Amino acid sequence: MSIPSIATHKPVVSCKCAAYLDWLQMLSGACLILFMWAHLCLVSSVIIGPGVMNAIAEFFEVTKMVHFGGPVIFMVFLLHFVLAARKIPFASKQQGVMLANAKRMHHTDTWLWVVQAVTAMIILIMGAAHMWVVLSDLPITAQKSAARIQNGLWMLFYLVLLPMVELHVGIGFYRIMIKWGIIDSKGRFGFKKKENMLTAIMIGIGVITLLRFWFLAIK
Amino acid sequence: MARMLKFNIFRYNPQDPTSVPHMQSFTIDETESMTLFIVLNRLREEQDPSLQFDFCCRAGICGACGMVVNGRPGLACHTKTKDLPEEVTLMPLPVFKLVGDLSVDTGTWFRGMYQRVKSWCETKKVFDPSAPEERMDNALAEKIYELDRCIECGCCVAACGTALMREDFLGATALNRVARFMLDPRDERTEQEYFDIVGTDEGIFGCMGLLACEDVCPKYLPLQDVLGRLRQRMAFAAVNNILPSFLRKEVKL
Numbered sequence: 354m355s356i357p358s359i360a361t362h363k364p365v366v367s368c369k370c371a372a373y374l375d376w377l378q379m380l381s382g383a384c385l386i387l388f389m390w391a392h393l394c395l396v397s398s399v400i401i402g403p404g405v406m407n408a409i410a411e412f413f414e415v416t417k418m419v420h421f422g423g424p425v426i427f428m429v430f431l432l433h434f435v436l437a438a439r440k441i442p443f444a445s446k447q448q449g450v451m452l453a454n455a456k457r458m459h460h461t462d463t464w465l466w467v468v469q470a471v472t473a474m475i476i477l478i479m480g481a482a483h484m485w486v487v488l489s490d491l492p493i494t495a496q497k498s499a500a501r502i503q504n505g506l507w508m509l510f511y512l513v514l515l516p517m518v519e520l521h522v523g524i525g526f527y528r529i530m531i532k533w534g535i536i537d538s539k540g541r542f543g544f545k546k547k548e549n550m551l552t553a554i555m556i557g558i559g560v561i562t563l564l565r566f567w568f569l570a571i572k
Numbered sequence: 573m574a575r576m577l578k579f580n581i582f583r584y585n586p587q588d589p590t591s592v593p594h595m596q597s598f599t600i601d602e603t604e605s606m607t608l609f610i611v612l613n614r615l616r617e618e619q620d621p622s623l624q625f626d627f628c629c630r631a632g633i634c635g636a637c638g639m640v641v642n643g644r645p646g647l648a649c650h651t652k653t654k655d656l657p658e659e660v661t662l663m664p665l666p667v668f669k670l671v672g673d674l675s676v677d678t679g680t681w682f683r684g685m686y687q688r689v690k691s692w693c694e695t696k697k698v699f700d701p702s703a704p705e706e707r708m709d710n711a712l713a714e715k716i717y718e719l720d721r722c723i724e725c726g727c728c729v730a731a732c733g734t735a736l737m738r739e740d741f742l743g744a745t746a747l748n749r750v751a752r753f754m755l756d757p758r759d760e761r762t763e764q765e766y767f768d769i770v771g772t773d774e775g776i777f778g779c780m781g782l783l784a785c786e787d788v789c790p791k792y793l794p795l796q797d798v799l800g801r802l803r804q805r806m807a808f809a810a811v812n813n814i815l816p817s818f819l820r821k822e823v824k825l
Contacts, residue, residue, distance in 0.1 A: 369767075372810030375803075404690050429590045439773070440734075447737045452687040454733050457643035499710050532781030533799020533807075541783075541796065 366459045367510060369473060374436055379533065381433035382525050388426055389522045396498075397562040403495035410493040423488045428482070434477055440468045465524045472521040498567040508567060515559040523552030575602040577653060580661045581623070585672045588807065595661075596620075608648035608662070611635060613675070624673035632790060635725030637664050639674045645727035646763065647790045665730040679728040685746045689769050693759045719752040719798065721791050728785035728795065740774045744785035744795045746778055751798045754805075762807050763808050771806040779803065801825050 399406040413419040442448045455463040486501070487493060501507045527548045530536040536544045577600050584593040598615050609630050616766045629636035630649045637648035640663040642656065652658075666675035686690070722745055729743040731736045750770050751757045770776045779799055786796040805823035812820045 355802040361618060369771065369810040371773045371775075372767075372771055372807050374771070374773075375777040376807055376811065440778075442737055451733050454731075455734050457640070458731060458784060459643060460784050460787060462781075462784075466733065466780060466782050521825070528781045531783065531796060532800065534682050534780070534797065537800070538786065538794060548789050 357370075366379065378433065378436040378439075379529055381429050381436060382529060384429055385426075385433055386522050386526050386529075390555075391519060393558060393562075395565045397558050399495050399498070399569070400558075400561055400565050403499075406495045406498075410495075414492040419488075419491060419549075421486070427484050427488070428480070430480060432474065437473065443529075444469050454557065461549060466518055466525070469524045469528070475517045476514070476521055477548065479510065479517065482510075484515060493568075494572055495569065499566045502566040503569075510561065511563055512560075515563070516556050518553050519555045519559065523548050523555070573660055575770070577602050577611070577656075578659045579615070580659070581615075581674065582663045583623075583665070583673050584670065585622075586670055587672065602653050606653040608639075608641065608651045608653065608660075609817075612648060614741060624671065624675045627677045628672075633723060635646050635678075635723035638676075638678070638725035638727050638729065638730070639663065640665060640785055641665050645730040645788050647725060647727070650790050664679065665726050667729050667735055668726055677727070680723050680747075681726065681729070685742070685749070689742065689746050689747050689750050690761075691753070693753065693756060694761045694765075695758060696760060708757065712757070716752055719748055719755070719793065722748055722793055723791055725790060727788045727790060730790040731784035733784065734778060734780050738762065738774075738778065741778050742775050743772065744779075744789075744799060747802055748778070748793060748795060749796050751802050754802075754825055767809050770802065771810060776803045776806050798825070 377544060395409050396406070398409055398427065410419075415423070441453055451463075455467050490497065502511065527545055530544060573584050576824075578600045578750050579600065580595045581598060583591075583596045585591040598619055600611060600614060600619075607630075609627055610816070612623065612625050612627075615795060616625075625639070625648070626635045626636040627649065630637075632647055636646070638645060638660075639648055641648070641651055642661055645665055647736070648771055655701075662674055664670055664676045665678070668678050668681050672772045676711065725773055726745070728745050732741070735741045735743045747770060747794060748765065753761070772778070776799065781799075783796055786794075789795055804821075805825065808821045808823055812822075
C-alpha cells in the first residue's frame with residue numbers, strides 16, 4: 354500500500370453526465386423507434402389506396418405537423434447518432450478487436466451489435482438523403498412518392514434503406530429492453546424471437562408498400 | 573468407439589526470449605466423462621511437460637482454469653469433451669496478462685478492480701470480535717450470496733466486446749461486485765458514493781448490452797438482470813432530484 358506524502362489530489366468532482374447522456378441516447382432511440390413504426394404504418398396506407406395515404410398526408414400538412422415534426426425528427430436523428438456514436442469504435446484497431454471477438458465467439462448478441470453499428474452508418478447517409486428529398490418537396494402525396502420510386506434508382510435506394518432501418522430499429526428496441534432491465538433473463542429469448550418476427554413483418558410491409566408505389570399509375 | 577481428439581493449443585512463453593507465439597497440435601484418445609482439465613493434464617504428463625495452464629479445484633470453484641475454448645471463454649474443468657467436436661482450439665483468455673501458453677494472470681486485474689470499486693464493506697463501525705454477529709434476513713442473505721457466487725474466473729470480461737475494446741471498462745464481474753455491496757446492509761456507502769464508482773462510462777453506462785457475460789458465465793450468475801437493474805438504479809439516482817415526484821423511482825437490486 355502506498356500513502357501519498359503530498360496531498361495534491363483534487364477532490365473528486367462527481368459528474369452525472371454519463372447518466373444524462375445514456376438517458377438521452379435511450380429516449381432519443383425510443384422516440385425514433387416509435388416514429389419509424391408510425392412512419393411505416395402511415396406510408397403503407399398506400400396499400401389500401403393512394404387516397405388514404407393522401408388524406409393522412411394532408412392531415413399532417415394542414416396541421417403543420419410535417420413542417421414542424423420533420424425538422425424535429427431530423428434533429429433527434431442527428432442527436433441520437435452523436436450520442437450512440439460515443440460507443441461505436443472508430444479506430445480500426447478497436448473495430449478489428451470487436452469483429453474478431455464476434456467471429457471468435459459465434460455470439461448472436463455481439464453480432465447484433467455489429468449489425469446495429471454498420472446499419473447506423475448507412476442510415477446516417479441514406480436516411481439524411483431521404484429526409485432531405487421528402488422535406489424539400491412538400492406536400493407529401495402518393496403520386497410524388499410513386500414518381501420518385503418509379504425512377505428506378507430510388508427503388509433500389511429504398512430496397513437498401515428499408516432493411517437497414519428495420520434491422521436497426523428492431524435490434525435497438527431489443528437492446529433497450531434488455532439493457533435497461535425491462536425484459537429479464539427469463540423473457541430474453543422469447544422477446545428476441547418476437548422482435549425478429551416483428552422486424553420481418555415490418556420489412557415485408559415495407560416491400561409491399563414499395564411495390565404498390567412501383568405499380569401505382571401516375572396521373 | 574472412442575474418438576481421437578485433435579487439440580490446437582496456443583503456445584508462447586513470454587519469459588523465454590526465443591519463444592514465438594504459435595499454435596501446436598496434439599492428438600489424444602477420448603475417455604469416458606473426459607473434461608478439458610483431464611485432457612490438459614494428460615497432455616502435460618504424456619506428451620509435453622512444458623505445457624502451461626492453471627487449475628486448482630477441478631470442480632468449477634476456484635476459477636483458475638478459464639480459457640477460450642473454440643472461441644468462447646469457459647472453464648476447462650467444466651467443459652466435457654463429449655460436448656465438443658473432434659478438433660478443439662484452446663487459447664488463453666484475452667484482457668489478462670499472459671503468463672505462458674494457456675495460463676493468464678487474472679489476480680492482478682482483479683486486485684486492481686477491487687481497489688477501483690472498493691470491494692469491501694465500507695463502514696465506520698469498529699469491529700468487535702467478541703460481539704455476536706449482526707443478524708440478517710435470510711432472503712436478503714440468499715440474494716447477496718447469489719451475487720457472491722462469482723468465482724472471478726474472468727470469462728465474462730474476456731467475452732465482453734466493450735472490455736476488449738476499452739481497457740478502462742469495469743466489466744460485468746466488477747459491476748456485479750458493486751451490486752453485491754449495494755444489497756449488503758453492513759455497507760454504509762451512500763447512493764452518491766456508489767454512483768461515483770459505477771455511474772460512469774467506464775461503469776454501467778459503458779455497458780452496451782451485448783450480454784456475452786451472461787451467456788458465458790460458468791456459474792450462471794444473473795448478470796443480465798443485475799446489470800439491467802444497476803443501470804436503472806444509477807440512471808434514476810442521477811435524475812430523481814430533477815424529476816417530478818410521480819416519475820421518481822427508487823430501484824431495488
